[in-house]
Amino acid sequence: MATRVLQRLGNGLSPARTGVRVQARLLLVSRGLSASTNRNGEDSWFRSLFVRKVDPRKDAHSHLLAKGETSNLYKIQFHNVKPECLDAYNKLCEEVLPSIHADAHYPCELVGTWNTWYGEQDQAVHLWRYRGGYPALTEVMSKLRKNKEFMEYRNERGKMLLSRRNQLLLEFSFWNEPKPREGPNIYELRSYQLRPGTMIEWGNYWARAIRYRQANQEAVAGFFSQIGSLYMVHHLWAYKDLQSREDTRNAAWQQDGWDECVYYTVPLIQHMESRIMIPLSVSPLQ
Template identity: 30%
Template sequence: MASRALARRPLSITRGLVAARSLHATTPSLNDKPKPAPTTTTSSSSSSTTAAAAEGDKVPSQGFLGSLFYGSEHARAEGDIKLLEKKQHSKTVGRGKYVHEKITHAVIPGHRDAYLEAAEAYFTTLAKESYNLGNVKLCGSWETIVGAVGNFTHILEHEGYKGYDETRVLVAKNQTLQKHLNNMLPHLQTRQHQLMSEFVFLPMSPPRDSGYPDGGVFELRTYQLQPGKLLEWESAWRRGVEARLRFVQPVGGFFGQVGQLHEVHHIWQYPDMATRQAARGKAWTIGGWADTVQQTSRLTQTMKTTIMLPTSWSPLR
């Protein structure tokens, strides 16, 4: 049986993490709503000319893409793959406002406690000094208990690629952070970084305390897609994800942009594994979910699921 032991107690600054990370808006502005087509009151002899002029004045990108970026009903109705394929992948399916950095540390067996001490110092300092480090935010930190046991996953949020560049330079110059990083490195077998974009229909959750015992369990699902199939996968998932949202708290959905490409991740939170199993069963009772699974399975090369526990300093728990 997997251990449910939590990470060490956080530093005194940990409790300020939730306040430190600003919430990002996910609701559309009024300007993003598609405008209704103009009506005419002219006589029948001139109505065709007026209608043609009205059609000529329409700008499809305002109505379609403006709604698509916020996952509206209008966008779902017009989300034809043939139209989507004409657009750049990342701009069509991605929210675009933030860049998320997924950091994976594989810890040497027997070094867990020493790693946790150094990692806690590093990531809590990063969160505390966010304003001076390009406004980077720590979204969450987790320890794998099913899957690659001994792995730790950390997700950072950057204000676009410009923010990522700024943070990278400032972190390298910060002596305190470099000291904590150097304390972590001897305990690692490998480390991997991937830059990701959020899906518009499943943006990253702001910090929260679920109230679940010990923060509950988090499921990280990873899909390696066939090259060129991201748009089709996104369209099918966007239509079917409502079935899952009825029974489980979403954390976020992402696709890789730098590092491993054609890779999709989504994260869900449950109070425990029994609830997870029940929620997955209930999703199959909702119309459309079976079709979503069938459509996305044929676009996928490999898939895996990882069960994680939040560390004591994680803003998401």
């Protein structure tokens, strides 16, 4: 077969272009030489005949999946706290974070702040919203460096932490925008590490599937990462308690179409994690 392909390629070319090189390739293929260098070269050349065409993309997936009517940017922070310092850490956060949230000088809002209950232990999770996108984030960071109270908070906080990390996120267009919520509630943060290149596919399935999870108002927010760990998705849910969570999730399976969403999205996932979180007293999401 390889010989026929090579012959067809040579038929429409001038002798100068078909020449010794094509004849040499025909001899190599027809004689079936087994030397690894020649075999690798032939395999690579033969595969190049069947290169798939890449469909052109006209826009980044962030523009296709994010809310177009807003320019909100979110930051999620994960702080791993020394176990003996968790109470002091929470007290410090409750003293400082609300003042930043309430100050119109800073174009940012504290969406929610929690401690993990089940999942990674002794961990604090903070979610911030920057209305105005990256310029708002830059403005806030610049102003906070000049805020003496905040810098003292950062120094004191640093003594209590084992590690910390953050991500910058955009919200999916088909999810609810997170709004203050009365409690008491527990919150579940489900985090998915997707296979690279599958974010659009994930969004297409969940744009239809989210309607199956709205009956009890449990859907709080959905995000995908822009900076930090990439191809990360976070879904935030609220429940009255663990039994309510169990009942609500089981009820989704009774609706036609939910099983299809699960079936098609599970293969897109490389890793997933669930955190059950309890809000701090100052969290707008209670």
